[in-house]
Amino acid sequence: MDATQHIVKLDPDAVELIDRTMIELARDIPIFASTVNRFVRGEPEALLLVEFAGENGDQQLRRLRQLVELMGDLGFPDSVVEASDKEFQNAIWEVRKSGLNIMMSMKGDGKPVSFIEDCAVQLEDLAEYTRRLTDIFDKHGTTGTFYAHASVGTLHVRPILNMKEESGATKMRSIAEECMEMVREYKGSHSGEHGDGISRSEFHEPMFGKRMVENFEEVKRAFDPTNLFNPGKIVNPHRMDDREIMRFKPAYSPIALDTSLDWSEWGGFHRAIEMCNNNGACRKASVGTMCPSYRATKDEQHLTRGRANTLRLAITGQLGDDGFTSNAMYQAMDLCVSCKGCKRECPTGVDMAAMKVEFLYHYHQKHGLSVRDRLFAYLPRYAHKLRRLGFLLNLRDKIPGIATLSEWLLGLSRERRLPHWRRDHFLPHDEDIMVSEGEREVVLLVDTFNSCFDVENANAAREVLNAAGYRVIYPQPVKKGRPLCCGRTFLSSGLLGEAKLEANRMLDALMPYTERGVPIVGLEPSCLLTLRDEYKVLMPGDDTDELAKNVFLLEEFLATEHATGRLQLDLKPIVSKKALLHGHCHQKAFNVMSAVQKVLSLIPELEVKTIDSSCCGMAGSFGYEKEHYDISMKMGSLSLFPAVKEADTDVLIVADGTSCRSQIEHGTGKQAMHVARVLQMALNS
Ligand code: SF4
Ligand code: SF4
Incomplete structure (x- = not known):
């Protein structure tokens, strides 16, 4: 601290302090972690951020050298971490500017x-x-x-x-x-x-x-x-x-709630809710994902903060005895598309998507589920059985009037075409199941959507992995029976008993591979990342933690293999020279976008541009629901649809999310592709 009075004599533009607490808290916040790890050396009690600014770069570098000298004279040799590139400087200041929010991310009372x-x-x-x-x-x-x-x-x-x-x-x-x-x-x-x-x-x-x-x-x-x-x-x-005038009045006390998810990381569900300190960062509309429902409605009720405040009032009895499972609470949560934007971008780490799962569990326990909720939730249970009957279901989008009837009877928006049912489901190839000694193996986890609807993606992933020299294994349930399912659709409906059942089957099937160190690769972001995220609070334990470390989206796996020099993928230029990439919200929440960009950039001559978009608006089943159709389209119209529409016809639209691709097609008339298919097109064979 004493050094400050000497540093100011060098006439810096700023000398700002950040202390050990802030450094440690920032390391736990996904958007700041990598920056902090880059500019903090060791475990200092505090740091001073010193800025020299001006038109003349050489002059600033001279002053930087004076600072290095001064710190040496003050007894701190080698203590200056130099940041002379703009991007790094901006990232450091972002951490400093978020100081208050970082401090408020402290967990506990x-x-x-x-x-x-x-x-x-x-x-x-x-x-x-x-x-x-x-x-x-x-x-x-x-x-x-x-x-x-x-x-x-x-x-x-x-x-x-x-x-x-x-x-x-x-x-x-x-x-x-x-x-x-x-x-x-x-x-x-x-x-x-x-x-x-x-x-x-x-x-x-x-x-x-x-x-x-x-x-x-x-x-x-x-x-x-x-x-x-x-x-x-x-x-x-x-x-x-x-x-009496404070947030926590003398009578403040959370109601007893038997939570279904594990909230111990926060010290309980109510403490996770209380993490919102009302700073309002979720009102931003310029960059990132958070918060799509607010961006579309401009209504505080449909903002992360609005939901957190409503939840806090409800779980402390300030909305009446049944406030937590009331319809008013449901309305406050209804437009949350569970994008997990807040989990990554809220400076205090408010995870509203997880809170919505917990809320829906309690709400549905009290009010039950609608037929539509059940149709969406149980899709992975019946989709595989409907191979031969799919043509009947497809009539909904062929015969005039049936879509309207489905809206009337089930609440499915008549404006939407439903995913096309098909007979040719993805089937694991026999030759892939045999593994010989010493071969590089990879487990390919094909989810319900890519297995029953977008079969081409699964085939493409297999072909790409085979071309790169991997023996592809398809995991089977230990006790046989229905195919494996991550439980995503059950989680989204608050059916946590069913979600746990599926998660346990998945864990049993995948742990042998995890123990052998065989990477597990998936295609659908919301499904695969469930294993990395929700499983930890659904059934906490060492196995779940180990599994979470061993599951990767295809692009993450390939990018890591490339970075370590192990990837042998011979790619040739494709017809399109430009690709426009839309990230699934969960890819953004788990920082996977750079991996997709990296993998696409391996294709010679392909220029990749990422659309700065929030949620596409489809968000699983959300956009298919009649009462959500308009808001879903509004979300897509904010930046995604205009960017896709503006693109020339020869530009490849890339989107890994099944629902993102449906929304892009519905909102722009253009077809988007999974990254696996783009790589498949570029295979040099
Ligand atoms: S939800 Fe997060 S970003 Fe929004 S007001 Fe609360 S703490 Fe701030
Ligand atoms: S999960 Fe997404 S939609 Fe829901 S509150 Fe967070 S940012 Fe908003």
Whole structure:
């Protein structure tokens, strides 16, 4: 901390502090983890981010060298991590700018609480101030988080307190009083950057003096005689430790809920919900996926935050005794397309898709499932049996009036064509089942959709893997019977008993391969990534964890093999020279997009561009449901449809998700392809 006063003499544009807590929390947040691991060396207690900016690059590099020298003189040789490329610099600042959200991602009841968060002192006092503040926290049995504007002596400091308990509020007052006294001693400011709010208004008199506070009151009376604006702040303030005006009031208590998923990582379901701190990052509409339902409706109710707040009120009885399983709660969750955008992009890691699964489980336990819910959920159970009867089901989209009837009877949108039933389901080839000693093996997990509907993808994947020299194995259920299923459709309907049944069958079938280190490869993002994500909370345990580490989407597997120099895939140019890639939401949530891009870039002369799109709007069965048709199309129309429509006819549209491909075809009239088929076209054989 002491180094700051010397660094500022080099005239940097910024010197910002991030502490150990922030570094550790950021490492656990998917969007920040790789950046933090790149710029943090070892396990420092804190870091200073120093920025030199200006038109003249050489000049900035000279100043950077001066910084290296200075740090050496101050006793920190080799401590400067240089970041001179723009992309890296931006990524580092993204971490810093998200400091508050990163701090608030702390799990459990103890959270960094904001009430002394922008006290400012002179730079020469900064090191002593932070030391003494740490002692105050220690005295009250807690620690603090520190980050932000070191160069101007304004650190955002937040002690970690449990505000659900009376003692949290008591400690808050004591710490505030002792801190303000110290700031006064340093002739600093108790409110150096942000607004005063309720937490600092009480301290105006000791900091500014009685006369100044009377002036504030006089001005307020003159301009706001009826005390309309911001009552209780700055003038005649509330007590800063009054729990009646806090989020966690004295009576705050979650209802007893027998959850079906494992929420222990968060310390319970209610604590996972409470992770939302209302910062509103989910309202963004520029980049990323989160939150498609809000982007389409612009209605707070259909935002991640709106859902988290409604859930919090419901599970603490503030929406009535049956609030959690009420229709109002259902409405709040209804447009969540379970894209998992928030799981990756919400700075505090709110995982609404998982919460929706838990909610639907309880809701359906109370209200039961509709016929339509059952048709979608049980599809993997009957799809394989309908090979010969598929032509009858296809009549729904051939004979006028049947689609309307299906909307009327079942709630299936008449605007949609349903997936085409076919007789030629995917069948594992005998020669693939035989494995000889020493051969490179890979398990190909063909899901219901690619096995019964988009059979070409499964055939293409097999051909590509064979061409690359892998012996392909098709896993079979240990106790025979129906084909394996990941349980995705059951999860989406909240049928967690059935989902667990399928997950256990899958685990039994795949563990022998995992134990032998044979990679398991899948094609449908939402199915395969269920094994990596939901299985961990559906049936937690070592086996599930091991399996999660051994399952890959085809593109991930091939990209990793390529990176390690093991991939022997002879590819030739294809007719199309350009590919436009749409990522499935779960591919984006699990950072798989770079693997798809990498694999496509292995095709000579193919230029790959990724569409900056959120959810396509189909989201499994969501877009087929009559009440969701319009909103589904609106989601697709935001950026995906225009990008696909604008593309020249010879541009290849690539999308790995079954529902994404259906939506693209419905919304643009163009056919999209799975990456396996693009690679198959490029095979040089
Ligand atoms: S859900 Fe939205 S408001 Fe809540 S913490 Fe996440 S981004 Fe912020
Ligand atoms: S899962 Fe997707 S749709 Fe649902 S709240 Fe999160 S970002 Fe929004």
